[in-house]
Amino acid sequence: MKHEPVELAIIGGGAAGLMAAATAAAAGARCIVIERKARVGAKMLMTANGRCNFTKDVPVERMLEDIGGDVADFVAPALRAFPPQAIVAGFRARGLKTRRMADGRIFPASGNAADVVHVFGDMLRDEAIPLLCNCPVTGIQRVKNGFIVGLGGFTLWAGNVLLATGGLSFPKTGSVGDGLEFARALGHCIEPCRAGLTGFECPPHPPARYERAQAAVIAGGVEVFRSAGEVEYETKGVTGAAVYNCSRFVARRNLRDWTLRLETPEGTSELRAPRMRPLKEAIVTIGGVSRGEIDPQTMCSRIVPGLYFAGEVVDIDGPTGGYNLTLAFATARLAVKSMLRNRLAG
Numbered sequence: 001m002k003h004e005p006v007e008l009a010i011i012g013g014g015a016a017g018l019m020a021a022a023t024a025a026a027a028g029a030r031c032i033v034i035e036r037k038a039r040v041g042a043k044m045l046m047t048a049n050g051r052c053n054f055t056k057d058v059p060v061e062r063m064l065e066d067i068g069g070d071v072a073d074f075v076a077p078a079l080r081a082f083p084p085q086a087i088v089a090g091f092r093a094r095g096l097k098t099r100r101m102a103d104g105r106i107f108p109a110s111g112n113a114a115d116v117v118h119v120f121g122d123m124l125r126d127e128a129i130p131l132l133c134n135c136p137v138t139g140i141q142r143v144k145n146g147f148i149v150g151l152g153g154f155t156l157w158a159g160n161v162l163l164a165t166g167g168l169s170f171p172k173t174g175s176v177g178d179g180l181e182f183a184r185a186l187g188h189c190i191e192p193c194r195a196g197l198t199g200f201e202c203p204p205h206p207p208a209r210y211e212r213a214q215a216a217v218i219a220g221g222v223e224v225f226r227s228a229g230e231v232e233y234e235t236k237g238v239t240g241a242a243v244y245n246c247s248r249f250v251a252r253r254n255l256r257d258w259t260l261r262l263e264t265p266e267g268t269s270e271l272r273a274p275r276m277r278p279l280k281e282a283i284v285t286i287g288g289v290s291r292g293e294i295d296p297q298t299m300c301s302r303i304v305p306g307l308y309f310a311g312e313v314v315d316i317d318g319p320t321g322g323y324n325l326t327l328a329f330a331t332a333r334l335a336v337k338s339m340l341r342n343r344l345a346g
């Protein structure tokens with residue numbers, strides 16, 4: 001029997017890892033998905049309160065504008081190569097019925113996130129892609145012609161590795177930051193992690209939910225950001241899409257002295273630099289593997305040949321509304337396509 005390395009070890013069976021497996025399978029590449037939890041896609045099941053807003057049907061240029069700044073520049077090649085419309089078409093081709101909201105957000109027509117995860121599960125089964133669950137990767141070592149992937153009691157030899165281990169929020173879903181440690185050990189810089197889309201603490205307020213509200217960030221006496229959408233007062237503070245987008249703006253810019261202005265049918269109120277809810281409760285992690293050390297045209301490490309990245313493990317994030325799953329899918333597809341191109345060139 002001839003022993004050969006697996007061509008691609010995909011570490012993490014979340015949104016990015018599963019899309020990577022789908023891309024590799026379509027090209028006939030020999031890959032394996034390794035997932036620390038007993039099942040894949042745990043975080044995807046939580047998205048949009050279990051409904052999974054998996055992309056937004058808007059032109060890519062509009063999506064990039066909404067993402068903004070250096071992050072938009074970095075993810076542009078991935079998004080242009082796999083725009084939202086192609087993501088929707090891919091799911092539909094695999095039998096998923098979808099529903100488009102008036103603002104372009106796309107959900108499974110059933111309103112059930114499990115249907116999106118099932119598309120990937122069926123694909124893994126149909127394409128006979130090996131899937132190791134309950135199997136946390138414990139370390140990655142670069143060796144001649146590839147990597148040795150540590151899996152607790154045994155090891156796996158892989159020609160290429162894709163790190164798709166997610167961020168740091170909702171650690172019970174498996175996103176505990178292992179990938180950041182692996183990247184660091186392989187020589188990458190990690191940008192400090194903080195909560196991205198999250199709520200704020202506020203003085204006690206009766207529970208209330210306003211669907212058509214506005215939230216704005218005021219800094220230096222000037223309105224520097226505004227988001228329209230839901231504002232909700234809960235026991236733990238104020239949340240909702242408009243508020244989440246403000247938290248992302250503030251966290252990305254590390255603002256200290258600022259004010260959150262909330263405009264709801266009950267009137268306008270202001271909170272002076274309210275405390276953000278913790279990272280473990282956030283929708284997305286800001287920070288992660290530094291973008292400067294990853295080639296945005298390939299998602300390959302500029303430091304370690306054969307090492308690729310996708311999804312939230314990288315210092316990328318977008319606003320609410322399907323942007324973050326879109327980024328996970330698009331960066332994963334670009335990483336695998338680049339790995340395959342490299343194989344042909346090599």
Ligand SMILES: Cc1cc2nc3c(=O)[nH]c(=O)nc-3n(C[C@H](O)[C@H](O)[C@H](O)COP(=O)(O)OP(=O)(O)OC[C@H]3O[C@@H](n4cnc5c(N)ncnc54)[C@H](O)[C@@H]3O)c2cc1C
Binds near residue numbers: 016036179282325
């Ligand atoms: C409550 C909530 C609601 C959200 N709603 C939306 C939404 O509606 N639309 C949207 O676009 N985005 C939404 N998001 C964000 C979106 O879910 C994430 O951005 C996306 O899942 C990131 O994908 P990922 O593959 O990078 O990471 P993840 O989906 O977190 O997957 C990472 C995987 O890697 C595995 N892993 C980690 N370490 C190891 C290891 N050592 N060995 C093996 N496996 C490992 C984990 O177990 C996990 O399965 C939401 C997030 C949350 C928390």
